[in-house]
Structures are given as structure tokens and as C-alpha cells.
Amino acid sequence: MMVLYNGELIPADAVRLPLPNRGLYFNDGFFETLVWEPAGLRYLPYHLARMQRAAAALGLQLPPALATGPALTATVHHLAGTAPEPLQRIRLQLWRGGGGLYTPTTKQAHWLLTTQPFAPAEKPILRCDFAETVLLHYSPVSFCKGPNALTYVLAARERQQRELDEVILLSGSGHVAETVAAAIGWISHGTVYVPAEAAGGVAGTRLSHLRAVATALGIEWQAGLYQPDELLRAEAVFTANVAGIRAVEMVGTARFHSASHSLLRQLCAAEQENRAGY
Incomplete structure (x- = not known):
């Protein structure tokens, strides 16, 4: 397998990371997960916007090879x-x-690109519940991927130990935030509801694209701070990340018919038609 390390194409087993390494020592950086297809990068405008925002928040300079869409x-x-x-x-x-x-000495960044076959994740989520051991907290970098990775490791361990397909993470104030590796949303009375960033979750690129699709279709979209009971009263619940949009059929003991919900099906079908963005 080949990788790109600071722009150099080399075998994966030839990578040597020099020390000191601030990514290893202090988690001083971020990561981005992208999907490549023959037509190019899916959701490119949304990935690039999050990368630029993350670099600005961390005081990093994006290398020229990564700094623009082309x-x-x-x-x-x-x-x-x-x-x-x-x-x-x-x-x-x-x-x-x-x-x-802790005090950095430069804005310059090192980077590594790796690849593996893409495996979509679109099957309905049958067993889901609210996390019991992990809470999220809003910070200047909670919107990007990487700085809070250990939190999601702990949440994934809880999911595994409870033998669930997914867990929904709450903020320290008890608001719905996201799942382990995907954004969450729900539909009620013709409106899509999603957690605001203030709940502490990652700013999802697939969710941003879905919002653009909903706007184009004239579907109302509301982002805010919501208690779990507001999600539990929904008609349909779903998760979204680059691997897929998944209907959630059960949260705790509450059952939904998300996979057959007409508005969610319409939204997903329209979203599939234009993955490059609006």
C-alpha cells in the first residue's frame, strides 16, 4: 500500500515520523475522512470548509497541496x-x-494521506440508546475531527459493551449532540431538526450537504439545543456521515419507522443525486 507523506508517494511501511512529533505528544492537529470516486471527491466544498476552519482554530497553515479545492x-x-x-x-x-x-513554535504542518476501500454504511440502525458514560462539551475545536478523539473511543467502547448498534451522545447540559461517528437528526411535522454545534458535536460534512439539499427542496431545517425527549417524539430519526445516511428504528424502548418515512426517503434520494455539493 502506498501513502502520501508531505507530498511524497512512498510505501506505507517506509513511513518514518521524526521526533518530536506534536501530533503524537499533544494531539496538536486534526484529521479528515474523505471519499474518492472517479468523478472526484464527494462533498468537497464542505470538507474544505471544515479543514480551513480547523486550521484557523488551531493556528495552523494548510499546506498548498491541501489548501484549495483543485x-x-x-x-x-x-x-x-x-x-x-x-x-x-x-x-x-x-x-x-x-x-x-504546550506552546507551539510554528504554524507549519506535516500531513499524511492513506487510503482503503470504501465500505458504505447504510443499513438501518436497529439497536440504539443514549450513552451513559460519556458526555460532550463545546470548545473552540469541538467542531473538527481529532482533538477530542479519545471521547469517541470511550463512547465506542460503551457501545460495544452494551451490544448496541449505536449510541447517542449528549452534552454536559443534557442536549442531544451526535453519535459515535456520525451526525444525528430527526423529522417531525415536516421539519428536520439537528443539534446545534453548541451541543459539542462535530460539524458533519454530510449533514451540511443534506441541509443544502433540504433547502433546495423547500424543507424546513432547524438547528438548536434539544432535550432527548424531543428526539423521542420524532416521526423519524437518522444518522449521517460520509459512509451513509442510516435510518434509526429504535432508541431505547422507543420505536420508529424511519426507513419508510416519506420525507426522509425523499431527502435521501435527492441527496444521492448530487454529492458534489451546491
């Missing part, structure tokens, strides 16, 4: 061309260079 596409294409699969799951890991302790 540059990012060309960079990923360089790696994707080494793999035989037409659909690939691309992980971009970016971390600050230099040394120092």
Missing part, C-alpha cells in the same frame, strides 16, 4: 491512482511541526 483533489488523485478500487476511503491526518511544550 489542489486537494489533485493531491488525493495522486494517491488514489495507486489503488485499484474506484471508491476509496481517504484519511488525511495533519499535525503541527516543530517542538516545544
Whole structure:
């Protein structure tokens, strides 16, 4: 398997990360998960916007190879061309260079691109409940992927131990935030409801695209701080990430018919038609 390390195409087993490494020492960076297809990168405008926002929040300078839509596409294409699969799951890991302790010494970043075959996740979620051991907290970097990764590791352990398909994470104030690796939303009386970023969840790229689709269809979309009982009163519940949009059929003891909900089906069908963005 080949990887791109700071723009150099090399075998994965040849990667050598020099020390000190601020990504390893302080988690000083972020990552992005992308999907490559023959037409290019899915949801490119939304990924690029989150990357630019994350770099600004962390005080990092995006390398030229990653800083614009055409540059990012060309960079990923360089790696994707080494793999035989037409659909690939691309992980971009970016971390600050230099040394120092907590105080950084540079804005320069190092980066690594890896690839693996893309596996969609679109089957309905049959066993879901609210997390009991993990809470989320809003911060200047809670919207991006990476700085709070250990929180999601703990949530995934709880999901595994409780033998659930998914768990819904709440904020410290008790508001619905997201799931372990996907945004969450629900439909009630013709309106889509999603948690606001203030609940502490990641700003989902697939959810941002879905919102653009809903706007184009004239479907009302509301982001806010919601208690769990508001989700439990919904007509349909779903999760969304780059791997897929999944209907949630049960949360705790509450049952839904999300997979057959007409508005959710309409929204998903329209979203599938244009993955490049609006």
C-alpha cells in the first residue's frame, strides 16, 4: 500500500515520523475522512470548509497541496491512482511541526494521506440508546475531527459493551449532540431538526450537504439545543456521515419507522443525486 507523506508517494511501511512529533505528544492537529470516486471527491466544498476552519482554530497553515479545492483533489488523485478500487476511503491526518511544550513554535504542518476501500454504511440502525458514560462539551475545536478523539473511543467502547448498534451522545447540559461517528437528526411535522454545534458535536460534512439539499427542496431545517425527549417524539430519526445516511428504528424502548418515512426517503434520494455539493 502506498501513502502520501508531505507530498511524497512512498510505501506505507517506509513511513518514518521524526521526533518530536506534536501530533503524537499533544494531539496538536486534526484529521479528515474523505471519499474518492472517479468523478472526484464527494462533498468537497464542505470538507474544505471544515479543514480551513480547523486550521484557523488551531493556528495552523494548510499546506498548498491541501489548501484549495483543485489542489486537494489533485493531491488525493495522486494517491488514489495507486489503488485499484474506484471508491476509496481517504484519511488525511495533519499535525503541527516543530517542538516545544504546550506552546507551539510554528504554524507549519506535516500531513499524511492513506487510503482503503470504501465500505458504505447504510443499513438501518436497529439497536440504539443514549450513552451513559460519556458526555460532550463545546470548545473552540469541538467542531473538527481529532482533538477530542479519545471521547469517541470511550463512547465506542460503551457501545460495544452494551451490544448496541449505536449510541447517542449528549452534552454536559443534557442536549442531544451526535453519535459515535456520525451526525444525528430527526423529522417531525415536516421539519428536520439537528443539534446545534453548541451541543459539542462535530460539524458533519454530510449533514451540511443534506441541509443544502433540504433547502433546495423547500424543507424546513432547524438547528438548536434539544432535550432527548424531543428526539423521542420524532416521526423519524437518522444518522449521517460520509459512509451513509442510516435510518434509526429504535432508541431505547422507543420505536420508529424511519426507513419508510416519506420525507426522509425523499431527502435521501435527492441527496444521492448530487454529492458534489451546491
